[in-house]
Structure formats: C-alpha cells, structure tokens
Amino acid sequence: MTAICMDESVFVYDSVVRKVWAKKGSKPRIVTTGSHRKVFEFGSVALDGSTLFRSYDRMDSGIFISYLNTLKREYGRFVLFYDGAPWHTSGDVEKFLEKNRKTIMPVRFPRCSPELNPAEECWNQAKANLLDSGVPESFRRMKKMISNYFRKKRFRLKIVNYLCP
Numbered sequence: 431m432t433a434i435c436m437d438e439s440v441f442v443y444d445s446v447v448r449k450v451w452a453k454k455g456s457k458p459r460i461v462t463t464g465s466h467r468k469v470f471e472f473g474s475v476a477l478d479g480s481t482l483f484r485s486y487d488r489m490d491s492g493i494f495i496s497y498l499n500t501l502k503r504e505y506g507r508f509v510l511f512y513d514g515a516p517w518h519t520s521g522d523v524e525k526f527l528e529k530n531r532k533t534i535m536p537v538r539f540p541r542c543s544p545e546l547n548p549a550e551e552c553w554n555q556a557k558a559n560l561l562d563s564g565v566p567e568s569f570r571r572m573k574k575m576i577s578n579y580f581r582k583k584r585f586r587l588k589i590v591n592y593l594c595p
Contacts, residue, residue, distance in 0.1 A: 431535075434501060435511040435589055436474035437549035438489055441557070441576055443467040443569045467569045469576055471556075472497040475548045475589055476505065483552075483580035485573065491520035498526065502533055509535045511593065513547065546595070548587040555585070 443466075452458040472493070473483040482504055486493045494517045501508065512518055518538075527536050544550045556579055566572040 431507045431509065432505055433477040433509045433511065433589065433593070434474045434505065435547050435549050435592065436472065436497075436501070437513065437547050437553070438470060438472050438515065439553040439556075440489070441469040441471060441560075441572065443469075443566075443572050469573055471553075471576065471580070473549050473552055473580065474501060475552065475585065475587055476508075477589055479584075479586065479588075481552070481580070481583075481585060485577060489517060491517040491523050494518060494523060495526050498530075498534065502530065507533045507535075509537060511537050511539060511547070513539050513544075514541060546592050548585075548589045548592045551587055552583075552585055556580070556583070 470486045470489040470493070471483060472486065472489075473481065475481050482501065484497055484500060486497075498510075501510070517523070527534060539546050556576070560572075560575055560579055566575060
C-alpha cells in the first residue's frame with residue numbers, strides 16, 4: 431500500500447501577470463485573450479515519487495470519482511491524502527469511498543494547509559513554467575502544452591517532507 435497526495439488546479443486561457451519590468455513612468459501593455467476557457471487538472475504525487483495527472487473540462491464530484499478510479503487502476507490499494515474541496519465531500523463521493531474502503535484509505539488534510547500537499551508544488555512549477563512566458567496562441571495549444579508538461583516532467587518531491595514537516 432502506498433500513500434498518494436492529490437489535488438486539483440485550474441489553468442485559465444488568459445494572461446497571468448505576476449511580475450513585470452517597466453520603465454518608470456511608462457504603462458506596460460499586457461496581451462489578454464478575454465477568454466474564460468479553462469483546463470481543470472487533477473494530479474497526484476505518490477510516496478515513491480511517481481505522479482499521475484489528468485485534464486478534464488470541468489471539476490465536480492463525478493470527475494473526482496472518475497479520477498479516483500484511475501488511481502485505483504494505477505496503484506491498487508493506497509492511502510489518499512486530499513483536501514476538503516466541495517466536490518470531495520459530496521454524498522456520491524462518500525458512498526464511493528465507503529464502497530472502496532478496502533482499497534482506498536481517505537485522509538483529509540487539515541483545513542487551510544496547502545503547504546502539506548506536495549501536489550501544490552507541482553501546480554506552482556507548472557504555472558511558472560507554462561504561463562509566465564505569455565499567452566499561448568490558442569486554447570488547443572495551451573491544453574497540449576499542459577498535457578506534454580505533465581507527461582514529461584519529473585518533480586522529484588519527497589512527500590514525507592510535506593506530510594511530516
């Protein structure tokens with residue numbers, strides 16, 4: 431049995447401005463798409479360092495259950511560390527976890543404690559590497575960039591350091 435930390439994040443097809451260099455007194459121009467299209471990414475980091483990421487068009491309890499089934503196929507039995515997002519606490523999810531209690535042992539992170547979840551570091555790195563360089567030329571291109579990034583990236587995170595600070 432292994433331990434898995436999972437989380438979700440939203441990638442928005444629009445500009446993300448974190449910092450900008452500009453000449454004093456000038457007004458920097460930022461290109462935006464005006465789009466509200468999003469990619470919802472579910473991801474997990476296992477105790478052995480392996481990761482599993484999946485993109486979805488929405489984020490709800492049905493998608494969460496689908497992702498849990500993907501984790502079951504990949505890892506078999508596991509301890510699942512997750513947060514208290516609304517789609518994690520629905521009746522359908524509670525029934526699913528009860529039905530699968532022999533394979534999934536759920537453990538919720540304490541409220542307001544993202545620093546305990548190594549998946550948060552995956553989102554931070556991905557957004558810095560993918561979105562800080564500018565807005566991709568199309569939504570389709572952004573989705574492909576995200577998919578390629580998570581398929582190739584090796585995060586090398588030690589989840590024990592997050593769970594036992």
